[in-house]
Amino acid sequence: MADRPRNGGPEDGRPHDSGRAGGQDAPYGWLYGKDRGGAREPRPEETRVMPVQPRDGARPRTPAASQPPRGPGAPPPRSPAPPPAAPGRPPRRSRRFPRPRARWVLLLLLAWLAYLVVVPVLAWNDVEKVDFEPRDNRPPEQPGTTYLLVGSDSRSDLSPAERRRLGTGGAEGQRTDTIMLLHTGSGPNLLMSIPRDSTIDIPGHGTSKINAAYAFGGPRLLTRTIEDATGIRIDHYVEIGMGGLAGVVDAVGGIEICPDEAMVDPQAKLDIEAGCQEVDGPTALGYARSRKTYERFGDTQRAQAQREVVSAVGREVLSPWTVLNPFRYWNLMTSVPGFFAFGENTGPVRAAMWALAMTRVNGDAGLTCGVPISDLAVTWDSERAPRMFQAIIEDDTDSIPRQLCTPTGLPKEVTG
Template sequence: MTDRPRGDGTPEDGTPEYHWLYGSEGGTPPAEPRPDETRVMPVQPRPDQPSPPGDPAVTAPTYEPPPLPPPPPGQPPTPTPGGGQRPPRRRGGVKRAVRIVLLLLVAWLVYLVAVPFFAWTKVDGVAFEPKGQRPDDQPGTTYLMVGSDSRAGLSAEERKKYGTGNASGQRTDTIMLLHTGDGPNLLMSIPRDSLVDVPGYGTTKINAAYAFGGPKLLVRTIEQNTGIRVDEYIEIGLGGLAGVVDAVGGIEICPTEAMKDPLADLDIEKGCQEANGEVALGYARSRHTSNIGDIERVKHQREVVAAIGDEVMSPWTFVNPVRYWRLWNAVPDFFAFGEGMGPFQAGRWAMAMTSVDLSCVVPISDLAVHWDPDRSEQLFGLIREDKTGDVPKGLCTPTGLPKSVTG
């Protein structure tokens, strides 16, 4: 009779169960178990218990992590540690740098706008428009620029430094008309000794109009004698020219001969050279080193004004915050502008000064200084009609004399 397993899985004869199942010598089990046999399942060890050595049937399965999700379109896969791939660049740092640059740019633009408006709050407005009949509005814009030789505001040390003396009263060393429009920009000097009719005072020197009645009488005198309507007014004090030149770091002047004028405190050599405010002012004021006197002086004045305009509007002015601040804060101390003129109009005037195409003296017939009635009226008419592009070369000359006379 075949031994049957006991309830605890051990045969009645004491033979171990696996001997009973597979034979005492470890033979192979039968292909199919008998119906009355108990099937023994392999024991799976718990995760916290080690598997019996050498028993493949109870070895714990190897854990394999789930696969990573595919990267979104357009993005390189994230490298695995030790894979040798370069980690992707962080976009957050680039965006932060762009934001910083944009903030700095906005702050700079605010500075460029705020400084002129701040300086403009301290600028004096000048009532320059005369009452009564005036020329009708004309195309283009005509600016009247007046250089006052008033010593007001200059200390005794500054008067000595600039060689201005102690003359009382207020006169005009410089009178210029700048016309801008569809044609070339034209800058025309009016010699201060020009003999014209001053309303209420008869024929006298044109700078007397300023001494008698200030800006209003000077504007009325110019409009009455030229027929040109004055749209804007700019006045520069005697020390203003030197102050602005120093604010922009100096200008270049090109005297055609050596100049020594003790009255203007000037002593310079021939040729192009850098000039500070003191030298530039003396160069613009001197009239005793040439046989054409005031005519030569207004030529130097136009040269200095144009050089200042070039420096003021140079890119370095807008890049250098110190220079920009110094320049705009020099304006209230040295400049006065006509009522109604704002910082934008002043900027347009400054830009026009950097691109003067025609520079001349009002046409004169002699050094006395009488205006040439035919030639001057021809030039005035072209300005009134905004046709500066039609001005012939012989009409706009550096001295105001005909081209054949000046050479």
């Protein structure tokens, strides 16, 4: 298209080039606001560019002309920012998978938990079950839970070499070397020893020492004898064989005992000094069953030592190291079937609850007592013993005073 003429016109005060207007520009006069005769006409409205409306969620394009020119050293243009998320829809997050090291740790943790569960379940399948519940004439159901813990002096399951090592004597005889009642409930746990030399009425066999009940009729007659004499209903039964105590002590790596004086008993393979010390299985067994060193105290001091050993074993069994050490855990769990027997109504969970309760019978956590007696002949106190039994029956161990719960069972004024 020809350039717009630069010569003036009437509007700018310069003479109009009539030759050009009427000449070659005449046909295009309408474009410059002139008619064919030279008169000015109004110019048509210039064409406008309508802005392009972006679609929803789309970013309007930036004209290339609006971008600043880039020189030789200019940085490359920035990539456009991601479009904003649609309203009402959460932004998409990238998935992050755990690192390989974290996955291995998780797998090892799961394997360890499985080991802790599977080992005792497999061991429990080999545990001996005992029918201990009397058939009739039992006390009614009572609040709380009472366990009968029996240490049997049967030696029939020990080899001659084991009997010599443990100092247990011959294989004849089967009596209860230890008798304890453990009560758990709303108050503090209570562990009460019953002296094996207690003279008591045994159903069908007259008056005799209480440990003879086991020899006459096994666990069932022993349970019946205790229930008749105390009025306390026995809910669960736990029996430890002669070699069981030594085996468990060795399985947990030994226990601590604190005798008040030096003890020497060749028959029990015992030779220890006074004071707290770590001992192995055979020594712990001799400490719990020695009769020679406790002669002047009768059976009361011996029962106290037995409670000390049982409580120490319970603490070691439930210590964190027992769980964290796989070899110690394996030795402990696999030693249970050979040394322990449980009542037929006791399962692995209840057995674990019993073991846990045995760790909470010392100090402020519980009470350890001898059955209330009036003399060293272990005659049950006719006034104090029924009070103790009634507190257990009513699950009211909180009300038991210290003068009623003494280590030997004797009144406080006698022991002090």
